[in-house]
Amino acid sequence: MSETYFTKEHEWVRIDGSTATVGISEHAAHELGDITFIELPQTGKTVKQFDVLAGIESVKAASDIYAPVSGTVSAVNDGLNDAPEVVNESAEDAGWIAKLEGVDAAELSNLMTRAQYDEYLKSL
Numbered sequence: 001m002s003e004t005y006f007t008k009e010h011e012w013v014r015i016d017g018s019t020a021t022v023g024i025s026e027h028a029a030h031e032l033g034d035i036t037f038i039e040l041p042q043t044g045k046t047v048k049q050f051d052v053l054a055g056i057e058s059v060k061a062a063s064d065i066y067a068p069v070s071g072t073v074s075a076v077n078d079g080l081n082d083a084p085e086v087v088n089e090s091a092e093d094a095g096w097i098a099k100l101e102g103v104d105a106a107e108l109s110n111l112m113t114r115a116q117y118d119e120y121l122k123s124l
Helices: 026-032 105-110 113-123
Strands: 004-006 011-018 019-024 035-039 052-058 062-066 071-076 098-102
Touching: 004 113, 011 105, 019 026
Parallel strands: none
Antiparallel strands: 004 011, 011 019, 019 098, 035 052, 052 062, 071 098
8 A cells, every 4th residue: 555645734655656536634624523525626627735635624614725736637536526525525535636656756745744734633
């Protein structure tokens, strides 16, 4: 299993070859409360690291989801259109948002490991 990396805005990314799977952290899903809608990115959209990738709405707030790494959207989790609550139930697995192709693994140095992210959460 590849290592998961996190942003300070609570997105996660896992890289497998040149494909990155992106979502929001369990912490973010918990803080948002019941998720009611996810604005998925368009396939083919190109994003730079930390650009807005998608949007998410919950009973508490609406937020942007930022790209933890640069790349081109190759797939989106269409199941979230009908069941956005999957993000609440499995934020770091079945609740993934998008897959990016053409990623640069060197950008991972700008992100936190799980241990670093857990320490970061303690400081909030």
